Amino acid sequence: MSTCFRFYLVFSDISSKTYSVSMAPPRKSVLPKPLPDGFILTDSEKKKWRLGKIIGQGGFGLIYLASQDVDRPVAADTDFVIKLEYQENGPLFSELKFYQRAAKPESMRKWMRSRRLDFLGIPTYWGSGLAEYNNIRYRFMVMDRLGKDLQKICNDNGGRLEKATVLQLGQELVDVLEYIHENEYVHADIKAANLMQGYRDPKKVYLADYGLSYRYCPDGVHKEYKENPKKGHNGTIEYTSIDAHKGLAPSRRGDLQILGFCLLHWLCGSLPWDSSLKNPAQVQEAKTRLMDDLPDSVKQLSVGRASTDEVAAFLLCVKTLDYKDKPDYQHLKDLLASAPRTCRGVMPQGPAGESSTKVVDPRAREKQRAGHARGSPKAKPSAVVMDEEVQEGAKSKPVPAQYKSGPRLTKAQLQKEKDLPAVRRPQRPRPKHVQTYDDDSEDDDEEEARPRPIPACYLRPPPIGPRTNLKQKTKSEGTSRKRGNLTVTSARQEEGVHPQRRKHIFLDCDSKSQTHMNGRERWDERLHDHTSGYNHLHWWDNDLCYEHRDNFSDSERSALKGPGQEAGPTQRKGLLPWFVFVGVALFFGACVLAAKTHANPFD
Numbered sequence: 001m002s003t004c005f006r007f008y009l010v011f012s013d014i015s016s017k018t019y020s021v022s023m024a025p026p027r028k029s030v031l032p033k034p035l036p037d038g039f040i041l042t043d044s045e046k047k048k049w050r051l052g053k054i055i056g057q058g059g060f061g062l063i064y065l066a067s068q069d070v071d072r073p074v075a076a077d078t079d080f081v082i083k084l085e086y087q088e089n090g091p092l093f094s095e096l097k098f099y100q101r102a103a104k105p106e107s108m109r110k111w112m113r114s115r116r117l118d119f120l121g122i123p124t125y126w127g128s129g130l131a132e133y134n135n136i137r138y139r140f141m142v143m144d145r146l147g148k149d150l151q152k153i154c155n156d157n158g159g160r161l162e163k164a165t166v167l168q169l170g171q172e173l174v175d176v177l178e179y180i181h182e183n184e185y186v187h188a189d190i191k192a193a194n195l196m197q198g199y200r201d202p203k204k205v206y207l208a209d210y211g212l213s214y215r216y217c218p219d220g221v222h223k224e225y226k227e228n229p230k231k232g233h234n235g236t237i238e239y240t241s242i243d244a245h246k247g248l249a250p251s252r253r254g255d256l257q258i259l260g261f262c263l264l265h266w267l268c269g270s271l272p273w274d275s276s277l278k279n280p281a282q283v284q285e286a287k288t289r290l291m292d293d294l295p296d297s298v299k300q301l302s303v304g305r306a307s308t309d310e311v312a313a314f315l316l317c318v319k320t321l322d323y324k325d326k327p328d329y330q331h332l333k334d335l336l337a338s339a340p341r342t343c344r345g346v347m348p349q350g351p352a353g354e355s356s357t358k359v360v361d362p363r364a365r366e367k368q369r370a371g372h373a374r375g376s377p378k379a380k381p382s383a384v385v386m387d388e389e390v391q392e393g394a395k396s397k398p399v400p401a402q403y404k405s406g407p408r409l410t411k412a413q414l415q416k417e418k419d420l421p422a423v424r425r426p427q428r429p430r431p432k433h434v435q436t437y438d439d440d441s442e443d444d445d446e447e448e449a450r451p452r453p454i455p456a457c458y459l460r461p462p463p464i465g466p467r468t469n470l471k472q473k474t475k476s477e478g479t480s481r482k483r484g485n486l487t488v489t490s491a492r493q494e495e496g497v498h499p500q501r502r503k504h505i506f507l508d509c510d511s512k513s514q515t516h517m518n519g520r521e522r523w524d525e526r527l528h529d530h531t532s533g534y535n536h537l538h539w540w541d542n543d544l545c546y547e548h549r550d551n552f553s554d555s556e557r558s559a560l561k562g563p564g565q566e567a568g569p570t571q572r573k574g575l576l577p578w579f580v581f582v583g584v585a586l587f588f589g590a591c592v593l594a595a596k597t598h599a600n601p602f603d
């Protein structure tokens, strides 16, 4: 999100000029051609929304101020925004699915009542729909207007946040995660850029951007544990979970681990793998080491008085979770709330030192919750302020070498961890209707939204042997195929599988090329690397994978466009009629010749 405002200044300027001179249907690009100020959109429930100014721009969509009062220009202090993307784009489609299924205002209110929460940081969804302008179809979603994102605040504060703020944010985010997890979804991309302050109340923080959210448990059936290196390293590389590095479908424990890494980052201002972000395997290794060596690995990262003990305890608890386990969210919140206890490094213990499986009386738990709701042990909402050490300008502590990519710890060091009192193992109540886990089960809706397997293309250069003949038996339209910078090749060929089945289309983001798909478009994956700033985007449409990349090297780019490309299967296929034609012509020629030679003697 941090780059978006910069873009906006340039963008709004250019776009307004474009509109005043051009009446022809605009060419589609990754970002939608802006709709004019004052444009009226009608959502699927026939509510009308008037567009105001553009206030933000993401990788694929524009954010407009909006209001329901369609007769007047939209006020600068309106409470609504509209996110607009081309209808074919995947991210908004996935996000909409999340809001429609999991974040209905009534269901959120009910949840908050039942948990006695006075706040749940999920923006309200107000509606959505499709629109058409100049023969181009758009998708839009109306939602709460939000304020500043946390990444900006973090940057303004030298990359760190006050410890009390971090712990409070952690607890509020556990609440949000519990809600979305109970509604069959995981967020899978928690990070400061996706946390936004309330527009009216900056003390409230919302988890936004559900474009990568994933339905890990459709109809109560958890996805199976299936490691797949080809799908590895999905998400935002700094924070993505070890499960995601291994190519597992996101699950609850992954969300919590991502949150733990974020808390650590906000607290310390850096992460042990900061220097290896361009090498996902090294990042995975460093994360694994950090998790293996808990709690010491995290405790050692403490900066000045801002100890990381609570985060160490939090991550240690997350480490005890199995792939399909339901976390004990209250316990995780307690670990972040109970600073004095965890600061001494003592984990909660039952009688006679038993720590892990203490059964908590639900009434006691209820009482405790009620206490929290009334505000007793709970800290104040997260006013984002600076810690003393941060104000003093304390630099982040260098990360101990062993948590980077150095040699593994000795057995004695590992033993130290084992000797520590164990963290209480979270209770594991199963979702009501879970009986078996079937990875293939999905409902019709899910069929549309669920990410499908993708090769880890971003770990390799574009495939060798780009194809220029883009005739494919798919629903995708011709416009994108005509572009010179678009390549079709077989992903299976890349994977050493049969080359005919699955085709792979690379699009060069620099030239803002865009593929338009009808019907079952799929959006699978975006990867943001904030250090190099590249994006990857995959769509799946039947057997076609569309990939946007903007980090092609010059040689790759010229390979994509260049002449003398190796003939691909589709090109060879294109020659077949010519072979047949020449063959038939030769045959007839030979017949005529033979007839003539035979005829001559009789003459």
Ligand SMILES: Nc1ncnc2c1ncn2[C@@H]1O[C@H](COP(=O)(O)OP(=O)(O)OP(=O)(O)O)[C@@H](O)[C@H]1O
Pocket (backbone or CB within 6 Å): 001, 002, 004, 005, 055, 056, 057, 058, 059, 060, 061, 062, 063, 081, 083, 091, 123, 143, 144, 145, 146, 147, 149, 208, 209, 211
């Ligand atoms: N509900 C909102 N209220 C106010 N501003 C918003 C809201 N949602 C997003 N924005 C602003 O618009 C910008 C674009 O947000 P958006 O979610 O479309 O993209 P992004 O998360 O920055 O990028 P990407 O599309 O790659 O995920 C953000 O940087 C943010 O500043």
